[in-house]
Amino acid sequence: MKTVLIYSGGMDSTVLLYDLLFNRGHEVKCLSINYGQRHSVELEHAKAICQELGVEHRIADLTSLKEFLKGSSQTDDSVEVPEGHYAEESMKLTIVPNRNMLMLAVAAAWAISIKADAIAYAPHAGDHAIYPDCRPEFTEALSQAIALADWHKVELIRPFIGMTKGEVAKLGVTLNVPFEKTWSCYKGGEVHCGKCGTCVERKEALAEAGNDPTVYE
Amino acid sequence: MKTVLIYSGGMDSTVLLYDLLFNRGHEVKCLSINYGQRHSVELEHAKAICQELGVEHRIADLTSLKEFLKGSSQTDDSVEVPEGHYAEESMKLTIVPNRNMLMLAVAAAWAISIKADAIAYAPHAGDHAIYPDCRPEFTEALSQAIALADWHKVELIRPFIGMTKGEVAKLGVTLNVPFEKTWSCYKGGEVHCGKCGTCVERKEALAEAGNDPTVYE
Numbered sequence: 415m416k417t418v419l420i421y422s423g424g425m426d427s428t429v430l431l432y433d434l435l436f437n438r439g440h441e442v443k444c445l446s447i448n449y450g451q452r453h454s455v456e457l458e459h460a461k462a463i464c465q466e467l468g469v470e471h472r473i474a475d476l477t478s479l480k481e482f483l484k485g486s487s488q489t490d491d492s493v494e495v496p497e498g499h500y501a502e503e504s505m506k507l508t509i510v511p512n513r514n515m516l517m518l519a520v521a522a523a524w525a526i527s528i529k530a531d532a533i534a535y536a537p538h539a540g541d542h543a544i545y546p547d548c549r550p551e552f553t554e555a556l557s558q559a560i561a562l563a564d565w566h567k568v569e570l571i572r573p574f575i576g577m578t579k580g581e582v583a584k585l586g587v588t589l590n591v592p593f594e595k596t597w598s599c600y601k602g603g604e605v606h607c608g609k610c611g612t613c614v615e616r617k618e619a620l621a622e623a624g625n626d627p628t629v630y631e
Numbered sequence: 632m633k634t635v636l637i638y639s640g641g642m643d644s645t646v647l648l649y650d651l652l653f654n655r656g657h658e659v660k661c662l663s664i665n666y667g668q669r670h671s672v673e674l675e676h677a678k679a680i681c682q683e684l685g686v687e688h689r690i691a692d693l694t695s696l697k698e699f700l701k702g703s704s705q706t707d708d709s710v711e712v713p714e715g716h717y718a719e720e721s722m723k724l725t726i727v728p729n730r731n732m733l734m735l736a737v738a739a740a741w742a743i744s745i746k747a748d749a750i751a752y753a754p755h756a757g758d759h760a761i762y763p764d765c766r767p768e769f770t771e772a773l774s775q776a777i778a779l780a781d782w783h784k785v786e787l788i789r790p791f792i793g794m795t796k797g798e799v800a801k802l803g804v805t806l807n808v809p810f811e812k813t814w815s816c817y818k819g820g821e822v823h824c825g826k827c828g829t830c831v832e833r834k835e836a837l838a839e840a841g842n843d844p845t846v847y848e
Contacts, residue, residue, distance in 0.1 A: 474699060478692040482741040512740035512780050519736040523729035524699040547780045555775035562769040563729050 416441045417571070418525045420517050420535040421471070423460030425596045425616060426574065429586035430536040433573065435467070436589055440532075443470045445524060447517045449510065450477040451488050452495065453602030463595055474520045486510045488600060495600050497609045505544050505611045508600060514547035518556060518570070526564045533560065538574040538582055540615065550575055579615055580622035587623045594627035605629045633658045634788070635742045637734050637752040638688070640677030642813045642833060643791060646803035647753040650790065652684070653806055657749075660687045662741060664734045666727065667694040668705050669712065670819030680812055691737045703727045705817060712817050714826045722761050722828045725817060731764035735773060735787070743781045750777065755791040755799050757832065767792055796832055797839035804840045811844035822846045 417434055421427045421444035434440040446460045457473055464471035480489060487493040487507045496504040514537075521533045541548035557570035574582050586593065598616040599606040606613050608630030620626035634651055638644045638661035651657040663677045674690055681688035697706060704710040704724045713721040731754075738750045758765035774787035791799050803810065815833040816823040823830050825847030837843035 472698070475695040476693075478695065479737060479740065481689070482691065482737060482744060484744045506782075509781070511743040512736060515732075515736040515776060515780055516740060519729060519732040520696060520699060523696065523733060526728040527699060527701045546782050549779060552776060552779040555772055555779060558772035559732060559769055559776055562766060562772060563732055563764045564726070565723075565763050 415439075415532060416528070416530040417443070417532045417534050418521050418528075418530050419444050420521050420533065421446050421460050421464070423456040423458075423463060423596060424598050425586065425591075425593055425619070426536040426538060426579065426582050428463060428593075428596045429582050429589065429591050430534060430574065431463070431467070431469070432589040432591050433585065434534060435469070440534075442534075443524075443528070443530070444472070445517075445521050446471065446473045447520065448473050448475050448477055449483065449489060449513065449516065450480045451510075451602075452491075453488070453597070453600050455602045456597040459595060459597040463592070472524075476516060476520070479516070483511050483513075495610050498611065499614050508611065509545060512547065514545075514552070515556060518560065522560045522563055522568055525568045526566055529566055530568060532569040532571050534571040534573070536574050536582075537572060538577050538579050540579045544611075579619035583619040583623035583625075587625050593620060593625065603631070605631050607631050632656075632749060633745070633747040634660070634749045634751050635738050635745075635747050636661050637738050637750065638663050638677050638681070640673040640675070640680060640814050642803065642808075642810055642815060642836070643753040643755060643796065643799050645680060645810075645813045646799050646806065646808050647751060647791065648680070648684070648686070649806040649808050650802065651751060652686070657751075659751075660741075660745070660747070661689070662734075662738050663688065663690045664737065665690050665692050665694055666700065666706060666730065666733065667697045668727075668819075669708075670705070670814070670817050672819045673814040676812060676814040680809070689741075693733060693737070696733070700728050700730075712827050715828065716831050725828065726762060729764065731762075731769070732773060735777065739777045739780055739785055742785045743783055746783055747785060749786040749788050751788040751790070753791050753799075754789060755794050755796050757796045761828075796836035800836040800840035800842075804842050810837060810842065820848070822848055824848050
């Protein structure tokens with residue numbers, strides 16, 4: 415099975431990469447998206463992990479779309495990254511307008527071009543409270559649209575949609591995922607800040623899995 | 632009602648622009664997409680028509696995605712533009728992988744950013760035979776995904792989905808659409824070639840409406 419994975423270099427999509435390669439035996443091609451994110455350092459992490467695994471990795475450059483993605487702390491320099499727990503209302507500032515549909519649309523174009531069987535991506539159950547485009551009903555509708563977008567049918571795989579981030583981390587431990595090489599922090603500094611929503615969430619999940627090699631500020 | 636229109640500068644989306652402005656009273660913002668199309672001359676036509684109407688017009692630059700859009704005569708220089716009638720099998724060469732989802736994803740991002748109420752685009756009944764991503768079931772699934780993509784809900788409007796291109800042309804005549812300023816030809820030369828699928832289709836539709844000011848080669 416040939417699969418295009420939307421790959422950020424973060425912990426969830428890295429666990430999914432390992433899961434597809436070593437549990438499911440897929441032929442995986444990784445796609446990262448540069449949408450002008452503040453934490454573009456994640457792209458370097460994605461590249462390095464793919465290189466080590468010998469997996470094809472491409473970066474789609476959507477930085478020219480910045481003018482259409484206003485109002486998010488992740489793409490708009492005038493908006494600061496909020497700190498605190500992910501469940502807090504302020505965390506909605508990190509939403510990038512329609513980010514997941516943009517990423518999935520590029521992945522689907524590539525998958526159709528190379529006649530891949532599937533696209534995989536890694537939203538999990540904890541994402542839904544903040545991110546509307548991680549909700550199961552969104553991914554379900556988009557999955558139908560992707561299947562109908564071409565005469566060649568491509569499936570959308572979301573194996574973690576019903577799992578918590580802690581469960582994803584535990585799966586990663588069984589697969590020997592090198593979490594120290596993954597990147598989560600939304601601030602995109604030298605090391606993980608440990609305070610932004612995605613750092614707090616990462617810390618909790620890796621603690622739950624009993625394995626956190628991350629260096630926090 | 633504030634609406635983002637996916638606007639190519641072709642005859643169908645120009646009729647829709649006039650329809651939204653003068654029949655429906657929408658506040659319209661036009662979005663054209665530069666996906667590296669062979670007939671990028673259409674973008675100049677789009678710009679000129681918007682300028683004349685005093686309508687905001689933006690061009691999203693997706694030319695960096697060319698490597699993900701292989702195999703189409705419209706984005707791949709190694710594939711020639713087929714001539715003949717639109718219904719012919721060869722016309723499938725003009726399909727750009729996942730083009731409509733890409734365009735709609737950018738439009739939705741912009742619509743969400745500016746809190747627009749709707750996105751409009753202009754596929755018609757004649758498009759379905761060739762283009763999988765003009766099928767009503769595709770646009771229906773994507774419309775659901777767009778409505779769920781953000782906490783701010785955006786509607787997808789496709790008023791021509793049940794109309795033939797001849798009917799769209801007739802509506803344009805009642806709205807005094809300046810068809811001579813619109814561009815259809817897939818070859819993107821100095822004047823319309825009159826032989827490619829989209830020229831043949833344009834000629835038939837405008838003849839049906841009794842008004843064809845186009846200069847053909």
